[in-house]
Amino acid sequence: MTNDSDAAELCEPFVVQGPLFTLLNDRSVGTYTYLDNGSMVVGDQGKILYVGPSVPAEYSHYQVKKTRHLIFPGFIDAHVHYPQLPVIASYGASLLEWLDKYTFPEEAKYSQRPYAEKRARQFLELMLKRGVTSAAVFSTIHEEAFDALLGAASYSGFNLVSGVTAMNRGAPDNVLVDVGLFKEVSAKAIESGRCVERFRYAITPRFAISCTEGMLEYCGRLLESNPSLLMQTHINETKEEVLATSNLFPHATDYLDVYDAFGLLSDRSLFAHGIYTTESEYERWAASGASVIHC
Structure with a gap:
């Protein structure tokens, strides 16, 4: 790198x-x-x-x-997945079906460094051509995928927020990582990003239903232990996902309460989508200083 x-x-x-x-x-x-x-x-x-x-x-x-063209600052994309570039516009009747049918099979390929490097370069070239110079980007569980994105961003001067994805249930084995290995990979990724300008590491639990309580607990401890880190995840994107979260975490009062219970709600938290959000969740977001990315 x-x-x-x-x-x-x-x-x-x-x-x-x-x-x-x-x-x-x-x-x-x-x-x-x-x-x-x-x-x-x-x-x-x-x-x-x-x-x-x-x-x-x-x-x-x-x-x-x-020039006669307007000169203006680069755009900021606060929520985007670089491994999803090849599956844009693939049809799925629901979010969870789309993930299973298209996204997870594509993400499994990012364990191969040459493939990840190729896709990372393509992704950043596409972003820059469209005037996006800063982004909070989801990678995959793979160290190779994160390294490829960080290297490409470092080379191009792209302003990047990203991290290794935490995900240990609810998907095929080749896109899952156990808590022990996630700890090791995260530590290496955080360290490798220290010398890269225009980069900030984000702890990235994919969403609540893809993480066990043990995984979320570790993510919360990591966020609390290092004030330089951000946290990014998904919330309230579809009704099916909200219901699945409620079933997996029956003691939580709502979706946001799951993250809050594990120390993942703070002014360093980025929550993507938030479509089916309750008034109570809006109030707690405001009180915490968290950011919500509607897309």
Whole structure:
């Protein structure tokens, strides 16, 4: 695996000038800047050095490229699965059927490093071509899949949140990992990501019904023990999934309560979908500072 400084390709620094839109470091509504003729300075490693109305004197010798196209920040995709790229638009009558028929067989292939590396490159190329420069990405249970994605992101400068998927029931054996092995693989993955710029590790229990209580308990302990880590998972995506969760965790008051009981509800938690969410769950999300990604 290469680190960003090793992989960065030198290029001639330049300035792009044209209509420019950028957000400000403020979460209030309407906090943005639009300039009819703004300037963006790009350094010799592809890093943006300056954005504003005019070019500072220190960059005045850079080549200037004029454009009529709108200059704006990269998009952020807060929930996406890179192994699902080959099965996009595959038909399934329900989420769980679709997973069994298409997704799990595809994910099993990511135990092979060459295949995982090929798909990781394709995935990030596709994201970048569409203007996505940052994403929270689900991988698979396989160390090879995570390493491939991290390596590709490091090389391209993509801003990545990801982690090895935790999943030890409710699927074929070749896409499951027991708690002991998951601990080992997670520790290695967290360590390998420390030297990679623009990366943050996310503990990733796929969803409640794919994890035993022991797996969820370990994920919660790991999140509590390391404040630099995030947590990403799914919640309330389909009625079938909500019912299955209720059956597997009968003592939980609702879906969110399952995660909360194992220490997975915090301001570092990302919950995907949240379609069939109760008022009580919304209130607890707000109180905890967790993020919900509707997609």
